[in-house]
Amino acid sequence: MLKAYLIKRVLMAIPTLFILLTIIFLIMRVLPGNPVAAIVGTKAPPEVIQSVTRRLGLDQPYHIQYINYLSNLLRGDFGRSMIWGRRPVIDEIMDHFPATLELSISAFIVSILIGIITGTEASRRFRSKLDQVFRFYGIVTYSLFIPWFGIMLQLIFSVYLKLLPVGGRIDPFMEPQRITGLYLLDSILTLNIPSFFNALSHLVLPSITLGVYISGVFTRTVRSNMLEVLRRDFITAARARGIPENIVVYRHALKNAFIPILTMMGLQFALLLAGAVLTETTFSWPGMGTFLLERIMYRDYTTVQGTVVFIALLIVSISLLVDVMYAYLDPRIRFR
Numbered sequence: 001m002l003k004a005y006l007i008k009r010v011l012m013a014i015p016t017l018f019i020l021l022t023i024i025f026l027i028m029r030v031l032p033g034n035p036v037a038a039i040v041g042t043k044a045p046p047e048v049i050q051s052v053t054r055r056l057g058l059d060q061p062y063h064i065q066y067i068n069y070l071s072n073l074l075r076g077d078f079g080r081s082m083i084w085g086r087r088p089v090i091d092e093i094m095d096h097f098p099a100t101l102e103l104s105i106s107a108f109i110v111s112i113l114i115g116i117i118t119g120t121e122a123s124r125r126f127r128s129k130l131d132q133v134f135r136f137y138g139i140v141t142y143s144l145f146i147p148w149f150g151i152m153l154q155l156i157f158s159v160y161l162k163l164l165p166v167g168g169r170i171d172p173f174m175e176p177q178r179i180t181g182l183y184l185l186d187s188i189l190t191l192n193i194p195s196f197f198n199a200l201s202h203l204v205l206p207s208i209t210l211g212v213y214i215s216g217v218f219t220r221t222v223r224s225n226m227l228e229v230l231r232r233d234f235i236t237a238a239r240a241r242g243i244p245e246n247i248v249v250y251r252h253a254l255k256n257a258f259i260p261i262l263t264m265m266g267l268q269f270a271l272l273l274a275g276a277v278l279t280e281t282t283f284s285w286p287g288m289g290t291f292l293l294e295r296i297m298y299r300d301y302t303t304v305q306g307t308v309v310f311i312a313l314l315i316v317s318i319s320l321l322v323d324v325m326y327a328y329l330d331p332r333i334r335f336r
Contacts, residue, residue, distance in 0.1 A: 006320075017309070017312055020308070020309075020312050024304065025069065028301045028305065029062060029301070031299065033299040035058075035082040035083060035301060036053050036056065036058065039052055039083060056082055069302075079302035079305070080302060081300055082302055082303070083298050083300045083303070089303050089307070090306065090310075092291070093306065096288050096290075097288055098180065099285060099287035100276055100288040101182065102183065103206055103279070104210075104272040104273050106203050106207035106211070107206070107207045107211040107214065107279075108269050108272055110208060110211025111213075111214040111215040111217075111218055112215075114218070115214075115217070115218020116218060116261075118134045118223075119138075119222025119226060120250065123224075123226035124230075126230075131223075134219055134223070135219075137216065137219060138219035139216065141219075147278055147282045150209040150283060151282065153208065153209060154166050154167070154282075154283075157205060164204055165202050167283040169199065169203075169285060170183055174198045176190050176192045177192070183195065183196075184199055184203070187199060206282075209283075217264065218264065218265075218268070222261055226249075226253055226254065228257070229253045229254075232256075234252070270319060271315075273288075273311065273314055273318075295307070
């Protein structure tokens with residue numbers, strides 16, 4: 001049954017990807033602007049403009065461009081950049097993806113730690129003042145405007161206290177030898193301690209900014225699921241046997257409330273990978289968000305399309321993995 005469930009989820013993901021790449025293809029061509037103008041300039045001779053347009057395949061009808069794009073994608077070819085030397089799009093994505101992945105993992109850890117602790121303590125002290133504080137925290141954090149929150153952290157910890165860098169990923173000439181593209185991991189693998197602490201200092205503020213923003217979701221999710229579990233008979237029985245409250249809450253109750261929380265974790269991590277644009281822009285973080293925004297400004301059709309498809313594949317893959325884990329942990333989900 002698990003195999004059939006997996007096949008069903010994969011088949012459901014295919015039309016989602018098809019609709020997404022179709023929408024992106026149309027939007028990029030409806031938006032004002034032209035990649036040819038970005039390459040040759042607006043004052044280039046007409047024959048030069050026509051030559052570049054023909055070389056990029058933009059002189060063909062939209063349906064022909066679309067068919068060519070789909071056929072290339074089915075072969076695993078994300079295309080070549082229209083702007084930067086016809087470089088393969090997948091190579092450019094791989095240059096920027098490790099930065100986004102490192103930021104997302106760090107922010108995810110921050111959000112999980114804050115969300116689980118605040119959500120568990122709120123359910124443990126139901127209807128108390130602490131519960132009200134944590135519920136308010138869950139609402140406020142998810143309503144935060146990320147650039148404003150990031151700038152406030154920069155003012156406090158970078159400008160006033162001078163404890164942490166304002167932005168960037170690492171200081172010049174401090175990059176570790178590239179192995180995975182994740183600076184913290186590469187610094188450990190190459191035993192480059194100065195690079196490790198330098199990269200870590202740059203990572204702290206953007207991770208806290210994005211992590212706090214996401215943590216409110218986990219606070220509310222953990223709280224609601226823990227309240228349901230804490231009312232069950234086996235929790236009452238555990239308390240009656242004299243088991244310490246911390247063990248009852250964090251070992252027994254949290255463990256049983258974890259399945260729906262796990263689903264939320266997977267979905268939020270996928271959204272972190274796709275939605276770190278504002279954080280990356282605020283902290284000049286050279287990840288997928290700033291990269292995608294830059295290429296949209298240049299109307300680099302193939303790069304934007306390839307990047308969006310890559311992100312969509314990541315989200316679908318993570319969502320599929322979460323669904324499989326959910327179905328494995330809770331067999332009832334396979335029959336729905």
